[in-house]
Amino acid sequence: MCDPQVRDAAGQQVRPAGPGGLRYELVPDWARLPEGWDLGHTAIAVDSRDRVYLFNRSEHPLIVLEADGTFADSWGEGLLTSAHHAHIDGEDFLYLPVLHSHVVLKCTTDGTVVQTLGQWDQASNPDWNGDHRQWMREPVPRSHGPFCLPTGVATGPDGSVYVSDGYGNARIHRFDSHGTLLGSWGRPGTSGPGAFFTPHGIAVDEDGRVFVADRQNDRLQIFSPDGQYLEEWDGFHEPCDIHIAQGLVYVAEGAGVHRASGLLQIRSLRGDVLSVWDRGPAGRGAHDVCVDSTGAVYINALDGNRLLKFVPA
Known part of the structure; x- marks a missing residue:
């Protein structure tokens, strides 16, 4: 896999590294929250109407914005106590891993919980000490069942639900649409197929391939729907989140413990770097990425918990 030829600062026009004509412009001051409201550490998902859902660590944990950035709704107070990633499926159901409660909630877009995966406040790893940073410097000693600090969710074309169980575990879990566990895979480690050191984000393409952001191992691992190892993509700096849209793979990077320099990579479905x-003015890098139907790219920049929107130029 070749290195890119052009590397530009986020916050300015971004030029492509390779084919594709990928050019974007930053929309300044896009998100307009009610007066006095702040965003915390933020996950991003977009529904079929291009409404933007911000699952964040603030007094208002689920904030909904219109595509133009105006405020539309909020909910989740008292329920969504610890945000991480977020995912919306093709039927506009919202999946939210509540990190420190060790559950994944399936909700309607107005906040009705229709399914809970996992057991509230019951960590599957008995060695967890209450701090999600416990295993950031070395992998967990062993793998466990669902869940201990689940990090990400994705749905497959057959309705399967995949959960990356990443801070207190080293596993990917697959459920059917009814919430029945179909299987799990992964082991702690720093190299080799199926070894994870903080499996942090997850996405599934139209063929059912499961992409896992193996953050502290600086790589993506790709599996079949039932967990058979297919391939590895390297050349990342702490990949945190993955979004697949319109034949492109968007990978947010650089928001882990090493403070690497990246913000986002866009690749083809074959892994070609485009x-x-x-990070430029984005500070500490990106934790989440999402793309709407127009190709607009949303990024959570951890420096100041800012939400950035880039539109195709």
Whole structure:
């Protein structure tokens, strides 16, 4: 896999590294929250109407914005106590891993919980000490069942639900649409197929391939729907989140413990590098990425918990 030829700063026009004509412009001051409201550490999902859902660590844990950035709704107070990633499926159901409660909630977009995966406040790893940073410097000693600090969710074309169980575990879990566990895979480790050191984000393409952001191992691992190892993509700096849209793979990177320099990579479904964004004014890098139907890219920049929106130029 070749290195990119162009590396530009985020916050300015971003030029492509390779084919594709990928050019974007930053929309300044896009999100307009009610007066006095702040965003915390933020996950991003977009529904079929291009409404933007911000699952975040603030007094208002689920904030909904219209595509133009105006405020639309909020909910989740008292329920969504610890945000991480977020996912919306093709039927506009919202999946939310509540990190420190060790559950994944399936909700309607107005906040009705229709399914709970896992057991509230019951960590599957008995060695967890209450701090999600416990195993950031070395992998967990062993794998466990669902869940201990689940990090990400994705749905497959057959309705399967995949959960990356990443901070207190080293596993990917697959459920059917009714919430029945179909299987799990992964082991702690720093190299080799199926070894994870903080499996942090997850996405599934139209063929059912499961992409896992193996954050502290600086790579993506790709599996079949039932967990058979297919391949590895390297050349990342702490990949945190993955979004697949319109034949492209968007990978947010650089928000882990090593403070690497990346912000976002865009690749083809074969792994070809099309564009690489340095963090530039985005500070500590990106934790989440999502793309709407127009190709607009949303990124959570951890420096100041800012939400950035880039539109195709």
